[in-house]
Amino acid sequence: MFDTLTRRLIAWRKEQTAIRRLMLMDDHLLHDMGTSRDEIRDFVRSRRGC
Numbered sequence: 001m002f003d004t005l006t007r008r009l010i011a012w013r014k015e016q017t018a019i020r021r022l023m024l025m026d027d028h029l030l031h032d033m034g035t036s037r038d039e040i041r042d043f044v045r046s047r048r049g050c
Contacts, residue, residue, distance in 0.1 A: 011048070018044045 022030065022040045030036055035043040 015044055015048070 019040055022035075022044065023037070027037060030040070033043075
């Protein structure tokens with residue numbers, strides 16, 4: 001049980017870190033990556049397994 005909870009917490013923290021880092025990028029760079037500031041959360045979630 002705690003193993004599953006730990007994995008979910010680690011995944012959530014990685015997701016939050018990725019979102020935070022992407023929010024620091026400028027709009028032009030985000031556009032080059034194929035996303036926009038409004039879509040960062042969905043962008044990160046769609047690439048979770050990469």
